[in-house]
Amino acid sequence: MAxxxxxxxxxxxxxxxxxxxxxxxxxxxxxxTLDVAHRLASDGCRSGTLVIANHQTRGRGRSGKxxxxxxxxxxxxxxxxxxxxxxxxxxxxxxxxxxxxxxxRFAPEPVRLKWPNDLYIDERKLAGILIEAxxxxxxxxxxxxxxxxxxxxxxxxxxAAELDPGTQRLEVLADLIPSLRTAATCAGNLKPIELIEWxxxxxxxxxxCSAPARGTVEGISPxxxxxxxxxDTVARFRSGSLVLDHR
Numbered sequence: 001m002a003x004x005x006x007x008x009x010x011x012x013x014x015x016x017x018x019x020x021x022x023x024x025x026x027x028x029x030x031x032x033t034l035d036v037a038h039r040l041a042s043d044g045c046r047s048g049t050l051v052i053a054n055h056q057t058r059g060r061g062r063s064g065k066x067x068x069x070x071x072x073x074x075x076x077x078x079x080x081x082x083x084x085x086x087x088x089x090x091x092x093x094x095x096x097x098x099x100x101x102x103x104x105r106f107a108p109e110p111v112r113l114k115w116p117n118d119l120y121i122d123e124r125k126l127a128g129i130l131i132e133a134x135x136x137x138x139x140x141x142x143x144x145x146x147x148x149x150x151x152x153x154x155x156x157x158x159x160a161a162e163l164d165p166g167t168q169r170l171e172v173l174a175d176l177i178p179s180l181r182t183a184a185t186c187a188g189n190l191k192p193i194e195l196i197e198w199x200x201x202x203x204x205x206x207x208x209c210s211a212p213a214r215g216t217v218e219g220i221s222p223x224x225x226x227x228x229x230x231x232d233t234v235a236r237f238r239s240g241s242l243v244l245d246h247r
Contacts, residue, residue, distance in 0.1 A: 007052055008170050015052070018170075019177050022046040029055040029070070034132060034146045037077035041134065041142040047081040048181065052173075056148075069154040074169055077146045078177070080184040085140045087186045089238075090224035092117040092131045094186055095145055097194060098179035099127065100201055103149070106163040106172055112203040115217075115226045115242050119149075120203050123247075124161035126150055145180055189222040204244055212240035 056068030
């Protein structure tokens with residue numbers, strides 16, 4: 001970390017004070033904020049530690065590289081040490097729901113969700129989520145919540161979404177961080193109110209898909225499973241990627 005580097009005018013300490021966090025690790029460039037977060041967590045950093053990079057050279061996503069152009073988005077990982085672990089299986093979905101709420105006011109239309117961890121505006125990807133947990137002697141030690149948001153779409157991704165012109169990264173960050181922290185404290189399966197909100201934002205519900213099976217998407221279960229209607233049954237998927245047919 002460069003001691004003199006500022007993120008949109010603020011130092012690491014000023015960001016921590018502004019966001020109400022114990023520590024912000026601020027970097028001009030790194031491989032992935034997830035890599036840095038795991039290193040800090042293994043060294044004993046406090047819950048609520050945030051890693052921010054202006055640029056990632058090897059940003060990670062479930063399907064591979066996430067384009068992390070310098071100065072054009074939020075490339076962050078939040079370290080949390082939740083005592084209650086019963087919500088871990090649906091944490092990515094909860095983070096998505098709360099992140100969508102936070103991003104709505106900066107977006108040209110309501111943010112939509114795609115199982116298991118992508119946020120969209122119309123048919124263009126706006127943000128991605130990646131959750132990585134680490135265990136020690138059978139107990140959860142920490143969870144790293146990685147989020148990438150296109151504030152301005154990368155030049156090399158013509159199908160990427162972006163937030164409204166003039167949106168400031170610090171404004172988005174100030175709304176987003178409390179949402180992520182709240183999601184990390186939630187226990188148990190998705191609640192009925194969460195499922196209602198997911199269904200309202202679900203870009204896949206009612207659409208044909210070719211993976212993880214060929215059928216019609218029916219939504220998600222309280223356990224976070226993807227529900228796909230097949231010829232004579234409804235299949236449930238806990239993992240994998242959802243590939244939608246073109247409209």
